[in-house]
Amino acid sequence: MVALRQAAQALVEEQEDLKILVLCPYEIPLPFLDEREIQRYGHAGALETSALLAINENLVGNEIPPVPRPAFPPFQVLAHPEACFPSGILGDPTKASRELGEKILSHFVSEITKLLE
Secondary structure (H helix, E strand, O other): OHHHHHHHHHHHHHOOOOOOOOOOHHHOOOOHHHHOOOOOOOOOOHHHHHHHHHHHHHHOOOOOOOOOOOOOOOOOOOOOHHHHOOOOOOOOHHHOOHHHHHHHHHHHHHHHHHHHO
16 A cells, blocks of 8 residues: 555645545445444455455355454464465355445445545
């Protein structure tokens, strides 16, 4: 994100009326996840799987296995973190749904629209 912010900075310095947002969807609060006991972060977890179900459910496999959250050593940067989660899944995809994905994507669009106004 730092490289994107630096590139954006150079552009807005050249054209001051230009409005650029550099953000990751994970930075946008999703208050409705707490009531469903869903973690925000996690590759192929409930959040990402729900979004894909809303975009194109054919991209999500038919069998969504329950996968325990791997235990990473605190604060340690690992050379091969994938060894801690061989399934490639971080989070709980069993809590995913198309309905939740539509709600997440709609919320992202709404919040980004507010930032651009």
